[in-house]
Every structure is written in structure tokens, then in C-alpha cells.
Amino acid sequence: MGLYSDLREKLISDYGKLSPQMQKAARYILDHPNEVALRSMRALAAAADVPPSTITRLMGAIGVGTWQEFRDHYQNRLLDQPASYAQRARETQSTEHDANRDEHLLESIARTEIDNIGAAFNPDLMAGMIRACAAIENARHVYIVGRGAAYPAAYQFAYAYRLFRDNGVLVDGHAGAFGDELRGIGRRDLMIAVAAKPYIRDTVRAVDFARSQHCPVIAISDSDVSPIALDAMTKLVVRDTSQSFFQSFTAALSVMQALVALLVARGGQKALQRISAAEEQLAAFDTYFED
């Protein structure tokens, strides 16, 4: 917003000082900002009924070096943030030097993570989460699959879920072969699978097996066409952009937690009672530390 506003303000304030033809161009740009982002300079010039050179001259007059630069600002306004953030991240990285390289990396990570979360809770995905909840509530068993880097998200859900429902099964193969837990899976059950590139074979196999047994699948993944999402009943596609070599599972974890929150909210009093029963049982096992 800031970048775009700056240029717009400049265009308005300098308007009086511009030559007639430039005013014509400036006026068209002010009235049709989207065209700047999407159409070519020549097309814009034609639409504004000025020769292309006028636009180039206008760029110089308002202190912008090049049309590309000008257009980038208008494009960023149309994007949800990710590009602008990424670009800003790149800018800061190129300008500053090793001195506080670590700080810059961390700041850039923070921005990316926030973007990822923000993108995860878009209307589409929220609708998908609500649909997923309905499916979970009606399932006989809920199998949760996630391997490798996706395991934390799967575990997180399974751990919380089992505090208020006893039909959750974490498929992790700690005791024996992976997939053992899936015996008997069927159309009345549900599988929740988490995976991002590179997809781990076990996870894909588990999903394929579930589908072969007509068990519907909810896929939390990084793409609509990831091997686990392709034929899923419900896809929850989350962004996993990361500054580092590893993809980020923050958004995936967040979505898992939100699913739990949603289930509890919809479960009402009964869910809360089960949770306190579970807590009591854990306390009886002396699980918690009291000070």
C-alpha cells in the first residue's frame, strides 16, 4: 500500500507542473490503476491517446527511472502481499551486509511465516476446514498420517484430538511396520494426511491404500496436485514458503490446531467434559509438574 500510495500522491501533486500531454497520461493512470498493473505500456498509451514516448517522459518527470519500476508498484497492490514481502526481503538482503545478516534473516523469516499463516486462513480454506470438521464428526475412526517433516503437524492434531475423542489413530509405525494401524479401514472411516514436497512414500502409500478401501481423505498439503491431494475428498492447501532450505510447516500446524479448536467449539459441553476427564486421568498418572 505504501509504495503505491507514494507514487499516486506524487502523480497528483505534480499534476499541475506537467505538460498537457503528460497530464493526459497522468490522468488516465490515476483513473485506471489496474490497467497499469496488467496491460503493456504501449497499450496504456493507446488507451490514454498519447504516444508511448509521453509515458516514458512522464516517468522521468515524476522521478521514476523506468516504466517497469512504476508498474511493479501497481502490481504489488494487486497481489495479496507475498510478492511484495518477498521483494522487500530481497531488497534488504541485497543492500545490507554481513553485519547483522542474522537479524535480517530472522526478520525475513518472520514476515514469511506471517504471510503463510495469513494465506492459510483465506475464505476458501476456511470453508474447507469447516467441511473437514463435519466429516471428522461423522467418521467411525479418524486416521492421522504424516511422516518426516510433516509428522509434527500430524502428531499435534492426534494428541489434541485424543483428549476429547477416542476414535483417533495416529499412523506412525513406531511399534512395528508402518501402516499396521490401517487394517480394517473402510468407507465409514476418515484419513487425515499431511505431506509436502518431497513426498514421503509411506504417506502416499497410506493415502492410496485408504482410497482403495473407499475411505475418504482430507489432505493437508502444499499443492492441489500433490500425490496425496489429487483425489482427496477435501484439500487444505497451505503455503510452506521458507527462507531456509526446509519448507515451513507452521501454517500446516496452525491449520491442524484450528481444526481442533473448531471441533471442540462445535462439540460444545460434551467435548469440554471429555477434555477435563482426560486431564484428570493424566493428572492421576502424575504426568504434570506442579509448583
Next chain:
Amino acid sequence: MGLYSDLREKLISDYGKLSPQMQKAARYILDHPNEVALRSMRALAAAADVPPSTITRLMGAIGVGTWQEFRDHYQNRLLDQPASYAQRARETQSTEHDANRDEHLLESIARTEIDNIGAAFNPDLMAGMIRACAAIENARHVYIVGRGAAYPAAYQFAYAYRLFRDNGVLVDGHAGAFGDELRGIGRRDLMIAVAAKPYIRDTVRAVDFARSQHCPVIAISDSDVSPIALDAMTKLVVRDTSQSFFQSFTAALSVMQALVALLVARGGQKALQRISAAEEQLAAFDTYFED
């Protein structure tokens, strides 16, 4: 929305029938719709790592005559987006009350999560993370402890860490009694502990044991005075505010991921080499699914 959705659906449904290179292109387009609207075909092809001709061929394969036509749909989507948001808001208000309540909860969760992340990357904590990295780099062994709801964050770190360092030990007690892995821990080692209220006794005991053996501790926790943070060498206090009954571990996970990114960045070429060696080893074990 209609036009864009049609093309998107077509891309997804035909995905399986496409050649490998076209799948690569299709996937990139599905994952980065904005780029289609704003960048050139050649730029997109480069980003997707396919030759330009593959994009042209893909257009033919999904029954679109020309790239221009395809891009127009994506451009229109960008322009229509604000309208569709408003429309959706009106829809939800007029339809069911239940769904509306769910969406409000999710929006509220999203805001809270973003706040938690934002708070986690404050200057203080970033400084702490940098100090933590220095300690990790000099440790003989790095023990990672986290139980219950904190386990995902601990696991996440351990999993990524072990891809480029071989001195990481996840203390999880899957094979035998919890804490077995800590035998021999000493002043030259380091323990990373994750815990939030209610503190699980195992975690507290592990931290106490580490301290009794003069092993420094990095505590990722919810309070400066939590039992694991009280005498820690470095405290990374993250917010875990949540709309639901359970606290949120999103910020903790994010911090763990950031630590890894930082370690890799500081590790330079050597760290990257180890990562690719680890990836090769995993590939040799046929861990990953290739399409």
C-alpha cells in the same frame, strides 16, 4: 471466479494425463496463480524450470488456444477478487448462523496466530536465538526434549537438525524409559527443552537432570519463570495465546524452524553439503515418492 475456476479445475482434472514436464508446469501454475496474471510466459517458464515451449504445449493440451487467452482469465480473477470477498461476506451473513460462527472463530484464530508469530520475532527473542545458535554450534551433543503438546516442536527441530549435524539426540523415550538418552550428558553438551503449561513432569525432570550435570539449557517456553526456563542459560519465551482450550504451539514451532534456518545459514557451504548428502541417503533408502 467462474472463468478462472474452470481453467483451474481443468488443470487439476487433466493433471494425471499430462506428460511429466507439463505436470511440472501445471503444478507451478496451480501453486502460483498470481504469477500467471502478472509475469511473462517466459519468466513463468523459467520459474517453473521448463522450456517456454512446454507452456505453449500445455495450453494446447488443456484446450486453450493461446497463452494470452489463458492469462486473461487469471488477470480477471485478480480484478474480481475484492468483489468476491464482499460477496462471500454477504453470503455467509445471509445463510446459516452456524457456519458464520465457525468462520468468525477461524478468523479470530488467524489473527491470534499472526500475533503470536509477530511477538515471537521481537528483537529480544531474535537476539536470544542468535545466542542459542552460537551455543548449539559449540556443543558436543545437542539433546532435544519436548513431551506432549510440545513434542511436535521438539521433533521438528530434531528432524531438520539431524539432516546436517550428527550430534543431535531427540529425547523421546520411544525405545525404553524416557531419559535413557541422557546418560553421559555433561557440561560440554547442550539441552534444548520445549514446554508450556501444564508442564509435563518428564520434561522438567530432564531439564533438572541436565542442570545437575552442569549441562546448559536453552528453554523454549511460555514464561520467564516456567520450571524449565528459571535457570536456563538462554530463554526463548514465546506467546501461546489461543482461542481454544489448548495453547498454540505455532510460534514455538516457528522459532524452532528459524533456529534451523539460522544454523544452516551460519553453517555455510558445509551445512548445505551435508544436507544434500542426507537427502541422497534418504533417496537411496527409497524414502521419497517421485511422480
Next chain:
DNA sequence: ACTTGTTTGAAACATGTGTTTCAATGACCG
């Protein structure tokens, strides 16, 4: 009317863009 300076649009330019062509490769099948 003549200079001086600005403004304007056509044309030239180098580069970028989308598409087509074509030879090389590889997979499949008799």
C-alpha cells in the same frame, strides 16, 4: 521576423515475448 527554449510524435533501436519447427532422445511393443 527571429531567436530561444520547450513540447510533441514518428521512427529507429535493442531487447523481450509467444509460437513453431526440428532434430534428438527415450519409452514401448512386436
Next chain:
DNA sequence: CGGTCATTGAAACACATGTTTCAAACAAGT
């Protein structure tokens, strides 16, 4: 093994794009 056919990437292509150049048109002051 050889033959067929789909798949692939480099190069060539025709055209579009943003910028620069240049001469014509114009305005204003003497």
C-alpha cells in the same frame, strides 16, 4: 533387436515492448 511414437529442449521466427533519437511544431520574448 528394430520400429514406432510420444516427449523434450534448442533454435528460429515474427511480432510486441520500452526507450531513445530527432526533427517538426509551437510559444514567448525581443
